[in-house]
Amino acid sequence: MTAPDRREPQQGPAGTAAPAHAVRLRRLNRWQAETLREDLADLSVESFRAGAGRRYRGREAFLRRLTGDIRRPGFALLIAEDTAFAGCAYGFPVPREGTWWRGFHGKLPQGVEQLTASGHVFAITEIVVHPHSGDEDLARRLQRRLLGDHHASLGATLVDPADAPARDAFLSWGWQDIGAVRRPSDPTVHRPSAPVLLRALVLPLGPRSTTHPDGLTHENRTQRPD
Numbered sequence: 001m002t003a004p005d006r007r008e009p010q011q012g013p014a015g016t017a018a019p020a021h022a023v024r025l026r027r028l029n030r031w032q033a034e035t036l037r038e039d040l041a042d043l044s045v046e047s048f049r050a051g052a053g054r055r056y057r058g059r060e061a062f063l064r065r066l067t068g069d070i071r072r073p074g075f076a077l078l079i080a081e082d083t084a085f086a087g088c089a090y091g092f093p094v095p096r097e098g099t100w101w102r103g104f105h106g107k108l109p110q111g112v113e114q115l116t117a118s119g120h121v122f123a124i125t126e127i128v129v130h131p132h133s134g135d136e137d138l139a140r141r142l143q144r145r146l147l148g149d150h151h152a153s154l155g156a157t158l159v160d161p162a163d164a165p166a167r168d169a170f171l172s173w174g175w176q177d178i179g180a181v182r183r184p185s186d187p188t189v190h191r192p193s194a195p196v197l198l199r200a201l202v203l204p205l206g207p208r209s210t211t212h213p214d215g216l217t218h219e220n221r222t223q224r225p226d
Contacts (some may be wrong), residue, residue, distance in 0.1 A: 023086050023135045025145050028077045033070055033090070036079075037063060040128075043085045047128050062126075066090070077200055078146050086133035089142035094121040094156060103182040104200065112154065112178065112202060120153035122146070122203075140173050147205065155203035158183070160196070167199060175201040 022218040028036065044062040069075055069092060077090035096119050101108055108116075115121050124146060129139045147155045158181060159167045171177065181200045 009156050022082045023080050023133060023138060024082065025080050027149070028079060030075060033066070033075075033077045037066055037070075038102055039085065040066065040079075040088055042090060043130060044128050047087075060106065065126065074150075076146060076150065078142055078149075080129075080133070080135075080138055080142060085130065086135065087127070087129035087138050087142060089124060089139075089143050091122055091124040091126070091146060091157075093119065093150065093152075094123050100156070101181065101200075103195075105180045105182065109178055111204075112156075114156045120151075121156050122150045122152035122154070123156045125157070137139045139169065143173070143203075147203070153205050155205065157201050158198040159201055160201050168200070170201050170203075173203070174181050175203045177201055 028145050033040075041059045041063050045059045048058060051092070069090060072092040073095075074093040076092065077088065078088060079085060081085040094116055096117055098108075100114050100115065100121075100123055101112075101116065112121070124143055127142055129135075129142075135141070142153065157170065157175070159170065161167070167177070178200050181198050182195050183198055184195050
């Protein structure tokens with residue numbers, strides 16, 4: 001499979017940006033994700049402004065994360081494209097035994113714990129959107145499609161507290177900050193740093209009611225088969 005050439009966004013009449021619906025979403029299987037890993041890493045680099053040294057380190061870190069997640073059961077990846085890659089998002093179902101929440105400070109909310117044990121939580125571990133995609137809602141479209149395709153009752157992600165724009169964006173989409181998770185540093189780097197503290201965010205997808213005002217429940221139509 002050949003990646004489409006990257007370019008500036010399509011232009012409409014009088015130089016206006018092409019409509020957002022020109023960007024389509026497509027699922028990749030594991031083999032396709034492996035084949036396009038270098039192109040996806042390039043997309044990640046192009047999506048963040050940084051110096052050459054930081055871009056290189058960021059690219060390598062992205063490849064390590066992607067390579068690790070591809071091996072996880074249930075891994076899924078979406079790309080957004082028109083004639084060029086505009087973005088991507090990937091993740092995997094959170095294991096029922098709750099290992100993904102290891103390092104959580106305090107007691108995990110009961111609803112989150114129950115949904116994890118029942119296999120209804122999907123972790124989104126990466127969302128990348130090219131700044132020239134021309135679709136301001138693309139990141140949200142990617143997360144909705146990824147969660148919807150897997151019939152999740154709860155989305156989960158971890159955000160660096162220093163990345164205020166990312167955290168604010170998730171909160172504006174209805175995600176909830178439920179606490180902090182301490183994670184070990186990347187063991188594959190030359191000089192591993194101290195463990196990092198991340199914010200745990202969840203997106204309840206179940207119906208809200210008087211008994212579950214936070215939406216932390218699942219309904220029959222969103223249940224994953226055992």
